[in-house]
Every structure is written in C-alpha cells, then in structure tokens.
Amino acid sequence: MSADTQEPLSKVDSAIEPGSPIEKKISHRRTSSSNPDVHNIADLEKQGIDILIAPETQKLGWYLNTSPSTIGEPDTLKKPLCIPMVKKVDLHFPLGLEVTARNLKGVTIKDALDAIHKQFKKKADDELDAPYLAGFEWDKDECYTRFVVHQVSSSGSPVLLPPQIY
Numbered sequence: 677m678s679a680d681t682q683e684p685l686s687k688v689d690s691a692i693e694p695g696s697p698i699e700k701k702i703s704h705r706r707t708s709s710s711n712p713d714v715h716n717i718a719d720l721e722k723q724g725i726d727i728l729i730a731p732e733t734q735k736l737g738w739y740l741n742t743s744p745s746t747i748g749e750p751d752t753l754k755k756p757l758c759i760p761m762v763k764k765v766d767l768h769f770p771l772g773l774e775v776t777a778r779n780l781k782g783v784t785i786k787d788a789l790d791a792i793h794k795q796f797k798k799k800a801d802d803e804l805d806a807p808y809l810a811g812f813e814w815d816k817d818e819c820y821t822r823f824v825v826h827q828v829s830s831s832g833s834p835v836l837l838p839p840q841i842y
Contacts, residue, residue: 714782717762721820728759729823733785734811740796740804740827744789753786758814758823766822767791767812774822788812792825805829 720727732752738744744753757765761782768774777783777791792809801807806827813824 711761711781714761714763714780717765717821720760720762725760726816727762727814729812729814730755730757730759730785733757733788733809736785736789736809738789738809740792740807740809741799741801742793743797744786744793747789753784753789755785757783757785757788757812767825768819768822769825769827 717727732755736747736752738747747753757777763780763783764776764778765783765788766774766776767788773795775791775795777788779787789809796804806829808828808830810826810828813826815824818824
C-alpha cells in the first residue's frame with residue numbers, strides 16, 4: 677500500500693455503535709426549568725428596573741409559626757411575590773434574621789411564606805413579639821436585592837376565614 681492511499685486510523689469502541697445516544701454528549705443545560713419571564717434580581721438591579729410587591733401580602737394577617745396552607749384564600753398563595761418575577765429573593769427581618777425564598781419558575785407568595793415558616797415553626801407563641809405578617813417592603817436605595825419583612829403584634833384581618841362567596 678502506498679502512503680497516499682492509507683487513511684488514518686480512528687479509535688473505535690466495538691461496544692458502542694457509531695451515532696448512538698451514548699456516544700453523543702449533551703453540551704447545553706436543560707431549559708425546561710427556566711422561564712424567560714423570570715429574572716435574576718441582580719440583573720434587574722443592573723438594568724434599573726423597579727420591582728412591585730404583590731399588595732395581597734399586606735392583607736394576609738398570617739401567623740408566622742403556622743403553616744401557610746392555613747390561609748383562607750389558597751389562590752393568593754399561587755400569585756407571584758413581585759413583578760417582574762424573580763428566581764430568588766432575600767427576606768430581611770428588622771432584628772437581623774434573613775431567609776431566602778427560591779423558585780426557578782418565579783417566587784410566589786407561598787414560597788416566601790414557606791421560607792419564613794421554616795424559621796418560625798418551632799418557636800412557641802410567647803417567644804414572638806410580633807407574630808403576624810404585616811407585609812413586605814422593597815427599598816431600592818437601602819438594598820435592591822432584598823425585601824424587608826414587617827410584622828405586627830395583632831392581626832388586622834381575620835386569619836382563618838373561608839373565602840366569601842357572593
């Protein structure tokens with residue numbers, strides 16, 4: 677055989693057929709869990725986009741050491757915590773505690789309440805000075821990437837009433 681008719685040899689694994697799925701490697705991440713409408717809060721800060729917190733959070737009257745599922749209106753829990761939707765947000769309590777609510781499809785009110793409940797579920801009733809959620813506040817001048825959690829000592833609205841049917 678002459679040198680110009682010889683083809684270079686390639687490494688072949690006889691256990692794998694050429695073109696099989698095992699031979700091909702996935703070179704990209706799955707996109708099923710990411711949503712184009714859900715943003716990273718740091719990216720929103722760079723773009724200077726204002727965040728609006730759902731006003732429903734101020735009407736919940738939720739007791740911090742009870743499960744969020746005890747709230748009378750379950751549809752409220754499915755709503756986004758803020759617009760535009762974010763993948764995660766830090767929730768800061770005035771006394772220094774900070775918890776993070778996460779959801780790759782957009783943080784909902786339930787995600788925020790679950791994160792708070794995880795911190796308070798083992799606390800006794802008498803350990804909490806202000807046991808009811810009053811709402812969240814976003815102060816872009818103080819810290820763009822976190823929401824301040826406000827608490828009150830008594831609920832301004834009924835906590836466990838079923839939704840009204842008209």
